[in-house]
Amino acid sequence: MSSSALQVARTGLDAQDMKMRVIANNLSNVNTTGFKRDRANFETLAYQQMVAAGAQSDQQNKFATGLNLGSGVRVAGTSRLDTQGTLNQTGNPLDFAIQGDGYFQVQQTDGTLAYSRAGNFTLSPEGNVVTTEGQTIIPQITVPTGATGVTVGSDGTVSATLTGQTAPTQLGQIELARFVNPTGLNAIGGNLLTETAASGAPQVGVAGTEGRGTVIQGSLEGSNVNTVEELVEMIETQRGYEVASKMIKATDEMMQNANQQL
Template sequence: MSNGALQVARTGLDAQNVKMRVIANNLANVNTNGFKRQRASFETLVYQHDVTPGAPADEQNRYAIGLSLGTGVAVQGTARIETQGTLQTTGNALDIAIEGPGYFQVEMRDGQIGYTRAGNFSRTSEGIVVTASGLPLVPEIQIPEGATGITIGKDGIVSVALAGETEITELGQIETASFVNPAGLKPVGDNLLTESEASGEPQIGPASEDGRGSLRAGFLEQSNVNIVEELVDMIETQRAYEVNSKMISATDEMLQFVNQQL
């Protein structure tokens, strides 16, 4: 039974260590554009049933509660919290924030489509709109040389003023993607997420339509990490880790006592 307590406490240490790592990643990305904080979820491990509730106690009576011993805890998964981050004014025409659900689409280096909330775009020497890592926006938007007065509407239509022309020229429309289960998207780094079986297929179309959020040019979505909440979670996790560590020490002392007395 004491050895069982050691094993249970060890699972507690492992689980709290994983939770602390999730909190550390949240705090590390507090200034990452479009970052969504994660939360660690836990689940009980299998139970050992020495006496099943309702089992016969004798010929006339049955056990009311039984005797079930847990074997510890495990991390069930990490859930991404999809709440809106604060929109910060930048004044840069190619800084774009999504106000509401949805993701920008970019072409990754392997040709796969990645999804991101980070809208800090720029343009190459050819005028192609790309991410900070140089990944092109999908569908591709190319801004001609010498174009001025770049404007991006809430529906994603990109317009510019060209030299020698009096009318505004439309270059294309930025489309966004939405998912039935956005929390099921797979994070791959570089502020990118990829489609998975859990997320479902992307629903692609203009912003502000079919439940997709509108675009805000000249703004960037900040991380939705709340430093105060993360610090409270960190202290709570630290205390839980210390308690599980003390459980191991206490169980070890019990075993030493038994070995000395028997």
């Protein structure tokens, strides 16, 4: 039984260590544009049924409750919490924030699409709107040389005044992608997410329609990490880790005492 208690306590140490890693990642990204915090989800491991509830305790009576011994805990997975981050005004015409649901579409170097909430874009030497890593936003938006007064409407319409003209010219439209299960998206780093079987296929359309958020020019969405909440979670995780460590120590002392008595 003591060795089983050691195993259960070990699973607690592993689970709390993984949760601390999730918290550390959240805190390290407190200033990352468009970052969404993760939450570790715990679940129990298999139970060993020693006595079944309702089984005969004697010829006339039945057990009112059973005897089930748990085998520990594990982290079943992480959930990304897609709450809205604070919108911070920057005044940069190529900084875009999404207020509401949706993701910008970004073309990776291998031609596949990725999705992001980070709207800190810039221009390539060809005038294309790209990420800081040089990845093109989809649909591609090209700002001609000499164009001034670049504006982006709440529906993603991009306009600018071209050389020799007085009226603004529409350059294209930024479309947003939505997912049935956005928490199922796979984070690959670089503020990018990719589609998975769990997330479902992207539903691409105009910003502000069919539940998609609106585009805010000259602003960036900050991280939704609350430092105080994360620190409280960190303290609770430390306490859980300490309790599991004490359980291992106590179980070891019980085993030593049993060996000395035999």
